Amino acid sequence: MKTITEYGSAEYKPLNNDLDRLAPEIKVEIILHLSNPISLAQCSRAWHTMINLPVTKSKWLISRYGKTHALFHAVRMGRPFINVDVVECLFAQNAHISRYFVQRLMLGFGKYDNRLIDLKLAHNMTIKPLDPNRKRSIQRKIQNPWASNLPFDVFSRILKEGHDQFDGDDTPVRGNDMESFYYLSAGPLVISQARTRLRKNKKEIKTLIQRYKFAPFPPRPKIRKRTIVSHPANYDDYPPTDGYENVRQQNVIARAILLYPKLVNVWKKNEYYEIVDDINDLVMGSILLLSNFNPTLGYFIKKLETLQSVGFRPTDEMMGDALIFFEHRLKDIEVLIDTFVIGRGLNRNTILSICLRELLNPGRNLKRHDLLDYILDQIDDPEETTYKALRSYNIANPVKIYLSRKGSIPLALTLLKYAPIVYQFMLVKFGVDSPVSIYLVGEITTARIGKAKLHKYNKTLASSTASIEHGWQELNNIFNVYYMEGVPIEPRFLPLFETCPEKIVIKCLFKTYLPKLFELGVKFQPSRVDKMPVLEVTPFTRRRRRTSHETKTEWLDEIRSCNRNDKMTATFRHQLEKFRQRIHSNRAFGTLSTSSKRHRHG
Structure with missing residues (x-):
């Protein structure tokens, strides 16, 4: 992707003459609102010239990155974007330079x-x-x-500015103000001791910020999850190759603010307004972690309100962490939710939906159901919100993997995404024929068949690790429960059963689920079905569901079109034929078969 640094050579494209004749000040305003003006620079020579003016570049930098980080990004963009004129314009517009910036520049400059x-x-x-x-x-x-490829005249001009603003020849250009801040803010000490030490050094810390303009470099932009990095990146090297501040150094700042939130106001008086945005996630994520005791709910809310008063906002992840941490205080959770509503400036239902999505994050491994029940009872449309939350995490396993692979199925795709209590709760809360239960049974089915295939080709895998054996036992039990309860399974999963090497899985389909669906009488029960715990849950009032007639029709079509092939196991072929015979011998089959044909030809 082209960037603003490439304005030196532009191929012009036709532009509306009216836009080309806009007043210069209006053109500048338009440029300042663009994240990357390269396309506009290619429209005409007039726009190209305007965008490449040093004063325009400097205004764009300050508008986009703020006075504190403008010079950092100018150096990051390098040639041909930066030159002495751009630097002069930045200083003329009061862009900040800190002693820490000079120190980092000295570390990075040169080949x-x-x-x-x-x-x-x-x-x-x-x-x-x-x-x-x-x-x-x-x-x-x-x-x-x-900063390694910075023009020498730019490098010397920035050093001169630092020399003039700070202590002249006595400026410790080989020092490190980040490290000084670390020790002054009691970074090496435990929390209980750090508060006292930090307050003792408060005056010196303020001098570092006010006199020497200390501020961390900007955080590294977040990488989108879908981006695939082809090589391992080590961001712990100091100084970082790309210049951005490492998380380790940002944590130094976040920890100090948690101990003394008023530090934020000291930076804001220095016009470093981006301090809150730069480390909001780290501060919010550390409220619970940076305590050597178990904070009470009252303490936590007070701390959160203090941080919110200086501009910090609760993150989705922090809200989920807090709910789980205080789940034993359900009667007081409402106060916590209200604090989130105020902190985020969102309505209550939106906050509750965010909380639900965080609780359903598979990485949390939720062990209790009562918090889920509490949140769902307050959401406007709990079933739809739950369904969307599950889909947002792609809980359903990709069917193609189980069809195309045998013993090479990834172990993670043969285990449940959640603890068993979550599956049990969803079944009780929303019912057998809920979209939520149907969505989950798809994940359960694919994982169960994947486990059967993986176990066939790796028989020692389960016994090699206790956690794998335990995980597979949980999967077996939840699979059996969902099938015994008759949660509708979509006919599209039938090809998976064709190649399943475990007889019990195939019998669960043909001797448990399908007979129950077609009201033929269940003649089979899995050998191991742990009794589901009695959950104190307020069931969701159901809306209209799909009729069993529709489900029967789809299954009849799928069974009728299921022909013998080499991939079918002998057990599947045998159970399929026996089930077909049971359907044909049933009196109601004639009516159902006729309606099925009408449905397909209608």
Whole structure:
């Protein structure tokens, strides 16, 4: 993707003459509202010239990144974007430079001697073989670190500004104000001792911020989940190659703010308004972690309100953490929800929906159902909201994997995504024929058949790890429960049963679920079905569901079109034929068969 740094060579495209004749100040306003003006720069020579003016670049940087981070991003963009004129315009518009910035600039400026590094690597490898990943990491690190390709006149101009603003020749350019802040804010001490030490050093910390403009570098932009990184990235190297502040250094700032929230106001008086946005997630995520005692709900809410008063906002993840932490205080949870509503500025139902989605995050491994029940009883449309939350995490397993693979099925796809209590709760809460239960039985079915295939080709796998054996036992039980209860299974899963190597799974379909659906009488019960615990749950009032007639019709069509093939197991073929015979011998089949044909030809 092209960036603003590429404005030096532009291929112009036709532009509406009226836009080309806009007043310069209006053009600048338009540019300031764009995240990347490259397309506009290619429209005409007039726009290209306007965008490449040093004063326009500096205004765009400050508008987009703020006064504190504008200079950092100008250096990050490098040539041809940055030059002395751009730097002069930034300083003229009061863009900030900190002593910490000068110190980091000194660490990053200049080129490495690539030949010398190659010689060292070659020599070291003759003594001890170097890990290839480590070698690539070193080579990437020395390619183009932040500020390394800065023009010398720009580098010297920034150093001069630091020299003039701070202590002249006595400026500790080889120091590290981030490290100083770490020790002044009692970073090495435990929380109980750190509060006292930080307050003792409060005056010196304020001097570091007010006099020397200390502020962390901006956090690294979040990488989208769908982005695939082809090589391991080590962001713990200091200074980071890309210049952005590492999480480790950001945690130093977050910890200090949690101990002394008024520090935020000191930074804001310095016009570092982005401090809240830069570390909001870290601060919110650490409220519960940075305590050497179990905070009461009252303490937590007071702490949260204090942080909200200086601009911080609860994150989705933090709300989920807090709910689980205080789930034993259900009668007081409403106060916590109200605090979230105020902190996020959202309506109550939206907050409850966010909380539900966080509780249903498979990574949380929720062990209790009462908190789910409490949240669902207050949501406007609990069934639909739950269904959407489950789908947002892609709980359903990809069917193709189970069809195309045998013993190479990933272990994770043969285990339940949630603890058994969640599946049991959903069944009791929403009922057998709810979209929620139907969606979950799809995940349960695919995992159960995947487990059967994986076990066939890896018989020692379960016995090798106690957790795997326990997980598979939980899966077996939930599978049996859902089938015994008659949760509708979609006919599209029939091809999975064709190749399933476990007889009991096939019998659950043909001797338990389908006979119950067609009212033929259940003649089979799985050998191990743990009794479901009695859950104190307020059942959801059902809306209209699909009729059993519709489900029967779909299954008849699927069974009728299921022909013999080489992939079918002998057990499946035998059970399929026996079930067909049971249907044909049933008196109601004639009517159902006729209606099925009408349905298909209607």
